[in-house]
Amino acid sequence: MAGSPADDSAVLDALFAGSPQGLFVLDSERKVTRYxxxxxxxxxxxxxxxxxxxVEDFSPGFEPRELRAMIDEVLETGEPLRGRLIRGRSPSNPRRTLALEVSIFPMYRLSDDRPGLVGVVEDVTAKQAAADRLAVLGRVHETVGSTLDVRTTADELVRAGA
Structure with a gap:
């Protein structure tokens, strides 16, 4: 059942007003029109x-080429990009490092028939930190303790944590 324009507008307003994810609408010139x-x-x-x-103008803590490449990929291919992990400094708190999962989708029904994009940005910093710790523990489990020699074990621990 298709919603009425009023219903669509209410849904969009609710998303843009209350969603904890970063939501961005970009025009065909890659500029933010709504967020x-x-x-x-x-x-x-x-x-x-x-x-x-x-996006790269207000996200100085992230690699601009990486941000442009993701946006360009979707504009060029017309295919959605889902769940790309990027890391950088928070635009509003440069002392905080963020791990973000970015999804970008093409949007074709603009008034001038030129493609735009919708971006969804999810902060996965805590989840990624836990995954990183688990990966280190996995490396430790695989590589440490092959011998009872204290020096060898210490060297293995150093290598596993690097």
Whole structure:
């Protein structure tokens, strides 16, 4: 059952007002036309810092080429990009390192028939930190303790944690 335009508008307003994920709408020039100001990482940024700007303009803690490459990939292929992990400094708190899962989807029904994009950004910092710790423990389990020699075991621990 298709929703009415009023229903669609209410859903969009609710998403952009309350979603904990970062939501971004980009025009064909890769500039933000709408975003969720409650999204983690942009909470302390003003609308003037975000609207009309490219993502890399207000995300100095992330690698600009990586951000542009993801956006360009979707614009060029027309295929969604799902769950790409990126790491960098929080735009609103540069002392905090974030792990973000980014999904970008093409949007074709713009008024000028030029493609735009919808981006969804999920803060997975805590989940990724736990996965990183588990990976280190896995390496330790696989490589440490092959001998009872204390020096060898210490060297194995150092290598596993690197």
């Amino acid at each position: 969720n100001p409650r999204g983690r990482g942009v909470r302390r940024l003003s609308a003037e810092d975000v609207i009309g700007h490219r």
